[in-house]
Amino acid sequence: MTAMMRPDGELSIARYLKEPQVGPTAARIVLGAQLRRLRTGAGISREDAGKAIRGSHAKITRLERGQVGFKRQDLVDLLTLYHVLAPERRDDYFELADQANSAGWWHEYSDVLEDWFELHLGLEEAAALIRTYQVQFLPGLLQTEEYAQAVTRIGYPNAPQEKVDRLVALRMERQKLLTRTDAPRLWAVVDEAVLRRPFGGTEVMVAQLQHLLKAVQMPNVTLQIAPFSVGANAAAGAPFSILRFAEPELPDKVYLEQLTSALYLDKQESVDQYTAVMDRLCTEANTPQETADFLHQLIDQLG
Numbered sequence: 001m002t003a004m005m006r007p008d009g010e011l012s013i014a015r016y017l018k019e020p021q022v023g024p025t026a027a028r029i030v031l032g033a034q035l036r037r038l039r040t041g042a043g044i045s046r047e048d049a050g051k052a053i054r055g056s057h058a059k060i061t062r063l064e065r066g067q068v069g070f071k072r073q074d075l076v077d078l079l080t081l082y083h084v085l086a087p088e089r090r091d092d093y094f095e096l097a098d099q100a101n102s103a104g105w106w107h108e109y110s111d112v113l114e115d116w117f118e119l120h121l122g123l124e125e126a127a128a129l130i131r132t133y134q135v136q137f138l139p140g141l142l143q144t145e146e147y148a149q150a151v152t153r154i155g156y157p158n159a160p161q162e163k164v165d166r167l168v169a170l171r172m173e174r175q176k177l178l179t180r181t182d183a184p185r186l187w188a189v190v191d192e193a194v195l196r197r198p199f200g201g202t203e204v205m206v207a208q209l210q211h212l213l214k215a216v217q218m219p220n221v222t223l224q225i226a227p228f229s230v231g232a233n234a235a236a237g238a239p240f241s242i243l244r245f246a247e248p249e250l251p252d253k254v255y256l257e258q259l260t261s262a263l264y265l266d267k268q269e270s271v272d273q274y275t276a277v278m279d280r281l282c283t284e285a286n287t288p289q290e291t292a293d294f295l296h297q298l299i300d301q302l303g
Contacts, residue, residue: 016160026250028100029066031093038082052081056139063189067119070097109170112163118231123243123253123264127184131278132241133226135191137199138208140171141178142188142215143224147208148172150200155259177210178220187222189281195225195298202302209299216292224285225294242274 039049039060046057053059053074062068075097079090106113106121113121124130134137137151148168156164178186198205216223241255254265254274265271286294 003024018096023122023125024100024102024104025066025119026126026245026247026294027096028069028122030247030249031096032064032066034093035078037062038084039078042082044081049078049081053077066100066207069101072097096222105173106170108164109173112166113170114260119258120255120257120262121174123255124174124184126245126247126250127243128246129185129187129244130241131189131244132239133185133189133191133278134194134239135237136194136239138190138194138212139186139188140252141175141186142212142221143171143175144204144211146200146204150204154199162267178215178218182218185220185222187224187282189224189285193226194224195295198302199280201234206299206302209295209302213292213295216288223291224282224286224288225291226281226285227294230281230284240274240278242271242278 001152015210039046050056050058054076055125056203059068065073072094075093076090079085079093082123084093104118104122106118109225130141137143138147140148142150145168148171149164152164152171153159156167163288172181177183198256200208212223215221222278239257241257243255245252251266251268252271256263256265266273266295285291
């Protein structure tokens, strides 16, 4: 069966196989979406699909949402159940599953990486646009190593220094995202209070502010400061991020980080609500030029 003869919606699989920059998280979500499309097209319930792979409907839900990897035998059984029998079609699914099951660069830090944050790293890697609002700390993608050391120590007060160093190294490796060839756009809104907290001391904070001034010169980085004058109607009160993807199979995700876990929202109603809040923040916050002036003033005050 040629690509032109494939059922509607399957062309994307072949496209992803030709794009080596697509990470395992994106591949996992795309494969899950395709399997959901096949299942619903065949009129098969999650319960029946679960039985076919010796599991439950909950397992099918996790697979279709791209939350877990794919076992070869499960994929074989599901494709058979969904009447995907042509060897060339099945081979595309198997190849995409191999891609989805591959280890991301962050696997090197599995000794310190929380499971709930691993998904965020994968989504971040696949995103075309990252919009974030921060009220406590600067975005991890914009932190200096010294600033990261200070705030990581706050989050892990009793951890050995070796673990803190590993977490900081992970954060520094993560920042390479912004300088790769197909780098996403980062649009950050930061509450003024974040810049008023001298984490690590005055010297560390001055260096961090200077780093921000360099970062905003990058064509894919936009930074706005939400001053204390921003009304409560615009401020969200809690940090959040919205990740948008170029791939049509990947819905926008809202990321809400908590102390020991995180929430990932992709229902359109939730995404729209957070997007509206972000839009209000961007409208009422300082412009990028005003933000740069503000950073210069803070540096002078601290210096």
